[in-house]
Every structure is written in structure tokens, then in C-alpha cells.
Amino acid sequence: MPAILIERVSKAFSTSKARVTALENIGLEIPAGQFVCLLGPSGCGKSTLLNAVAGFARPDAGRILVNDVPVTGPSPERGMVFQEYALFPWMTVAQNVAFGLEVKRLPKAAVQARVDELLHMLKLSEFAERYPKELSGGMRQRVAIARVLALDSPILLMDEPFGALDALTRRSLQDELLRLWSELGKTVLFVTHSIEESIFLADRIVVMTYRPGTVKRDLLVDLPRPRDPAAPEFNRLKRELSELVAQEQNRHEADERLALTTD
Amino acid sequence: MNSWRRALQGLPLIVAVLALWELVSLTGWVNPKVLPPPHAVAARWWEYLAPPQPYDPEAGSRLAWLLSGELVQDAAGSLYRVLAGFVVGTVLAVPTGLLMGTSSRIYGLCNPLLQILRPIPPIAYIPLSILWFGLGNPPAIFLIAIGAFFPVLMNTIAGVRSVDGIFLRAAQNLGAGRLTIFRRVILPASMPYVLTGMRVGIGTAFIVVIVAEMIAVNNGLGFRILEAREYFWSDKIIAGMLSIGLIGLAIDQGMSLLNNHLLRWHRGLEH
Structure with a gap:
């Protein structure tokens, strides 16, 4: 039984000008414990697909099963990490991490213990009483990850979580994420437009096409970890993927020009 | 500092x-009758502020004696009305605003009526307030409540509507139900707007109290400056006006301090 089963999913949006098919007949089968990256240019529907798995948006057609149960709405079973962190700015770091546990009505002492454990795990202990606005982007994303891990969800959904971070912070969080993933054995569905990031992280990379969003290439990355971005195999794969993504990026840009001229 | x-x-x-x-x-x-010099105003101000009788231990405590001046009594009367009216207005406006902000059906139902009522200045309610409540505190508190109601209401609606959808999605994802989302996300997220509305509202309340006191009651700062005009005491008029200014400033500063404390988490706040 796959952890996530996506069957013939389609989804369209109506904008003021046109009807956009974001996803068309997408199918994916993700086994438990796999780290999967959805890769593609902006507008390829990768975030739309992730939102559908998260339960924020219902597909127009097809279905999504998580551990054999159809997705009907958001659930702590599928913890989501957003690019914009989405931390509650009126809560301290500790209160943010505690939120999901309090919602579950866990006893106070248990909440406290779990929060301490998670803050320790993500090296955030000394920031417990800080507000998000006092933290850097990297620290905020650590808090967001801790908040989602608190749910103990078997599935982690990540929507370009490191997209807004500088290169060094990004790398350190990537290492951190791989460490947590190998320790906790979660299934990860990770959206990115960075080819290097996808090769560095994933067991499997799903390249998506620009509108309508379909699977262009689905490949396994069998490089040993930790991966070295300077290694020849890494770069061979990078070149191959760059070509695929560039084709879709060109279609994206051509489409944008066309939209401009038909205005 | x-x-x-x-x-x-x-x-x-x-x-x-x-x-x-x-x-x-x-x-x-x-003519000093029209514009008295500052030292005369200062002297009159002191006379207005100072206790009228010498201290007499038999009559009461020293604090009560210190506060027995006419200005202190007037200021207390005005502040009482401002506070009472402001509390009534806010207690009505915040829940209404929260409901209107969260439910588009309630918004659609209430908004046309409120848009008709909102442009009516509280002062235009004076004749009606006297017909309904007679003289004394009730009509004044009614007028002040109207003055405070609309700024708080409009800001509360705007606050709820401006809550970033990503907070709602994050909360849903963390398993929160509708009530929890309302209490722990929508309420705090809209707080900066609500408090801004309250700051504007108490400012309006302070304007309205002065007008209301000129008509409906026989103490308070507004009453006193109008009374002083009857006797051609221009120095007392100016002393009263300056007192109004200083108390208004103090209220606004107090609200601002309270806002900064409650919103210390808020982005873009100066420390």
C-alpha cells in the first residue's frame, strides 16, 4: 500500500482572462518513507498538486488516497511547511510549536515535554520565548518544521520551504532535514524549482510540465548520501534535469509573451 | 527616553x-478681556486646580482634600463619561465587527444599514438623546458610545478581513477546528486593527464628551468652559481648553502604550 496515491487528478482554475489547466491526469504512487521532490518551473502546478494532497484544494477529477483513505480536507496526518513559514506572529516560538499539541488536548505536562524535545531537536531551545519577528528566516523555518513535527504526522508536505533563504542557510537546513528524515522515517513530498536542491535531497524526482501540469519525467536518484554537489554523477544528473526543466521554462516564457500580445 | x-x-x-x-x-x-496674558491664565488655572478650602483634618483625608479642586472634579466627571461611553460603544462594536468580518452573510445584512447611519455625526443625535434620556449622564454616555462605536466597528471588520489566509491554512493543517481558529488565530491576528480602532474611538469619545457636557450636564470640562463664557472669564476658558488638550494627550499616550504592550509581537513595531 503506497503512503500517497494520486490517481488521474485534474484541476483547472478560472482567471479573469482564461481557464488554466493546472493539473491534467496526474498519477503518482509514493511508497512510505520515500523522499520525493516535485520539480518544475513556476506555473507547472507543483504547488497545486501539493495543496491537493494537503487537502486545501479539491481536485476537479481523480482522487488522492493517503494510506488508503481519500483526502477530503486538511489534516494533521499530513503536516505542511510553507515557504512563507506561516508562523503565528503573536505566539512565541514555544507557543507556535505547542499549538498542534494543544489542539489535540494533550495534558499540559506532555505538551511541555514534547515542545522541549522538539526545540532541542531543531537547536531552538534558547529561542523558546522569542517572537517570530525576532528570528532570521532560517530560524523561523526551523520553528515551522518543529511545529509540524509535533504533529507526528507520517507525511511531511513542503512547499518550497527553503526558497526564501540564502544559500548557506539553505544548505544547513537541507542537511538538517535529511537528518530528521532518516531519523524519523517520514514520507516527504517536497516542492522546489531548484534542480540542485532536488538532487541533493530526493530519493526520487518528478519533473512536471508547464501547463497543463503532467509528469514529464519520473526518476530515481540512486546516489549515496551525503551527496556531493561537486561529484561528476551529481552534475551529470543536473545537466539532464536542467535540459528538461529548461524546455518547460521556455514554454512558460513563450506563454507569458503570448498572453501579453493578446491583451 | x-x-x-x-x-x-x-x-x-x-x-x-x-x-x-x-x-x-x-x-x-x-484687550485682555478678549485674550488674557499667559500669566493670568496660569494664575486662573492654579485657582481652578487648587483645593478651595484650607486643609482640615476633620473633614477627610489629605488625598481627598488635594483632589477637591474644581478642575479635578470636572476632569473626573468628563473621564467617567468618556470611559462609560467608550466601554458601551466598544462592547457593542467589537462582537458586531467580528461577526461581520467572519460571515459575509451577516456583513451583507448589516452593512447597508450601518453605512447609512455612519455618516451621521454623533452631535446630530443630541436632540434625540435629550428626548430619549433627558438631561444628565445618560444622554452624554449615549452620544459618546455612538462616537466610539463606528471607528471600533469599521476597524474590527477590516482587521478580521485582513487576516492572512496562510494563517488559517496553517491552523487547519495543525488540526484546529473553527472555534479554535476563531479564538486563537482570527482574534489575535485582527488585534492590531481593533486596537487602532479603539485608539481612534476614544479620541472621538473625548471630542463628543466636551460637546455633550455643553448641552446636557452641569459639570465636566465642557460645561465649565461654556459656563466661564457666561461670566466673560476668558482666562478660565483658556485654562479649561488647555486642560482638555493635556488630558486628551494623556489618554492618547496611554492607549498607545497599551497598544505597544499588547502588540509587542507585531511586525514593524518600534521599540
Whole structure:
């Protein structure tokens, strides 16, 4: 039984000008414990697909099963990490991490213990009483990850979580994420437009096409970890993927020009 | 510290205005009955503030004696009305605003009526308030409540509507139900707007109280300056006006301090 089963999913949006098919007949089968990256240019529907798995948006057609149960709405079973962190700015770091546990009505002492454990795990202990606005982007994303891990969800959904971070912070969080993933054995569905990031992280990379969003290439990355971005195999794969993504990026840009001229 | 330095920056102009004013009166360019000099205003102000009787231990405590001046009694009366009216207005406005902000059906139902009522200045309610409530505190509190109601209401609606959808999605993802989302996400997220509305609202309340006191009651700062006009006490009028200004400033500063404390998590806040 796959952890996530996506069957013939389609989804369209109506904008003021046109009807956009974001996803068309997408199918994916993700086994438990796999780290999967959805890769593609902006507008390829990768975030739309992730939102559908998260339960924020219902597909127009097809279905999504998580551990054999159809997705009907958001659930702590599928913890989501957003690019914009989405931390509650009126809560301290500790209160943010505690939120999901309090919602579950866990006893106070248990909440406290779990929060301490998670803050320790993500090296955030000394920031417990800080507000998000006092933290850097990297620290905020650590808090967001801790908040989602608190749910103990078997599935982690990540929507370009490191997209807004500088290169060094990004790398350190990537290492951190791989460490947590190998320790906790979660299934990860990770959206990115960075080819290097996808090769560095994933067991499997799903390249998506620009509108309508379909699977262009689905490949396994069998490089040993930790991966070295300077290694020849890494770069061979990078070149191959760059070509695929560039084709879709060109279609994206051509489409944008066309939209401009038909205005 | 910083705000004190900023206040001191304005001191030269205040001194210059006082000096010019004193000069204009001393040289007799204007009739002191119309514009009394600052020292006369200061003397009258002191007389207005100071206890009328010498201290008598038999009559009561020293604190009560200190507060027995007419100005203190007037200010207390005005503040009581402001506070009572503001509380009534806010207690009605915040829940209404929260409901209107969260439910588009309730918004659609209430908004047309409120848009018709909103442009009516609280002062236009004076005749009706006297017909309904007679004289004394009730009509004044009614007028002040109306004055405070609309700024708080409009800001609360705007606050709820401006809550970033990503917070709602994050909360849903963390397993929160509708009630939890309302209480722990929508409420705090809209708080900056609600508090801004309350700051505007209490400012409006303070304007309305002065007008209301000129009509419906026989104490308070507004009543006192109108009474002083009857006797041609222009120095007392000015002393009363300056008291109104200083108390208004104090209320606004107090609200601002309270906002900063409650919103210490808020982005873009100066510390």
C-alpha cells in the first residue's frame, strides 16, 4: 500500500482572462518513507498538486488516497511547511510549536515535554520565548518544521520551504532535514524549482510540465548520501534535469509573451 | 527616553508662542478681556486646580482634600463619561465587527444599514438623546458610545478581513477546528486593527464628551468652559481648553502604550 496515491487528478482554475489547466491526469504512487521532490518551473502546478494532497484544494477529477483513505480536507496526518513559514506572529516560538499539541488536548505536562524535545531537536531551545519577528528566516523555518513535527504526522508536505533563504542557510537546513528524515522515517513530498536542491535531497524526482501540469519525467536518484554537489554523477544528473526543466521554462516564457500580445 | 527628547525638541516653539502672547497682551495690542496674558491664565488655572478650602483634618483625608479642586472634579466627571461611553460603544462594536468580518452573510445584512447611519455625526443625535434620556449622564454616555462605536466597528471588520489566509491554512493543517481558529488565530491576528480602532474611538469619545457636557450636564470640562463664557472669564476658558488638550494627550499616550504592550509581537513595531 503506497503512503500517497494520486490517481488521474485534474484541476483547472478560472482567471479573469482564461481557464488554466493546472493539473491534467496526474498519477503518482509514493511508497512510505520515500523522499520525493516535485520539480518544475513556476506555473507547472507543483504547488497545486501539493495543496491537493494537503487537502486545501479539491481536485476537479481523480482522487488522492493517503494510506488508503481519500483526502477530503486538511489534516494533521499530513503536516505542511510553507515557504512563507506561516508562523503565528503573536505566539512565541514555544507557543507556535505547542499549538498542534494543544489542539489535540494533550495534558499540559506532555505538551511541555514534547515542545522541549522538539526545540532541542531543531537547536531552538534558547529561542523558546522569542517572537517570530525576532528570528532570521532560517530560524523561523526551523520553528515551522518543529511545529509540524509535533504533529507526528507520517507525511511531511513542503512547499518550497527553503526558497526564501540564502544559500548557506539553505544548505544547513537541507542537511538538517535529511537528518530528521532518516531519523524519523517520514514520507516527504517536497516542492522546489531548484534542480540542485532536488538532487541533493530526493530519493526520487518528478519533473512536471508547464501547463497543463503532467509528469514529464519520473526518476530515481540512486546516489549515496551525503551527496556531493561537486561529484561528476551529481552534475551529470543536473545537466539532464536542467535540459528538461529548461524546455518547460521556455514554454512558460513563450506563454507569458503570448498572453501579453493578446491583451 | 527618546520620546522625551523628541518632546523637548518642540519646547522652543512653545516658549516663543507664550512669549509673543505675553508681549501682545502687555503692550495692550489686544484687550485682555478678549485674550488674557499667559500669566493670568496660569494664575486662573492654579485657582481652578487648587483645593478651595484650607486643609482640615476633620473633614477627610489629605488625598481627598488635594483632589477637591474644581478642575479635578470636572476632569473626573468628563473621564467617567468618556470611559462609560467608550466601554458601551466598544462592547457593542467589537462582537458586531467580528461577526461581520467572519460571515459575509451577516456583513451583507448589516452593512447597508450601518453605512447609512455612519455618516451621521454623533452631535446630530443630541436632540434625540435629550428626548430619549433627558438631561444628565445618560444622554452624554449615549452620544459618546455612538462616537466610539463606528471607528471600533469599521476597524474590527477590516482587521478580521485582513487576516492572512496562510494563517488559517496553517491552523487547519495543525488540526484546529473553527472555534479554535476563531479564538486563537482570527482574534489575535485582527488585534492590531481593533486596537487602532479603539485608539481612534476614544479620541472621538473625548471630542463628543466636551460637546455633550455643553448641552446636557452641569459639570465636566465642557460645561465649565461654556459656563466661564457666561461670566466673560476668558482666562478660565483658556485654562479649561488647555486642560482638555493635556488630558486628551494623556489618554492618547496611554492607549498607545497599551497598544505597544499588547502588540509587542507585531511586525514593524518600534521599540
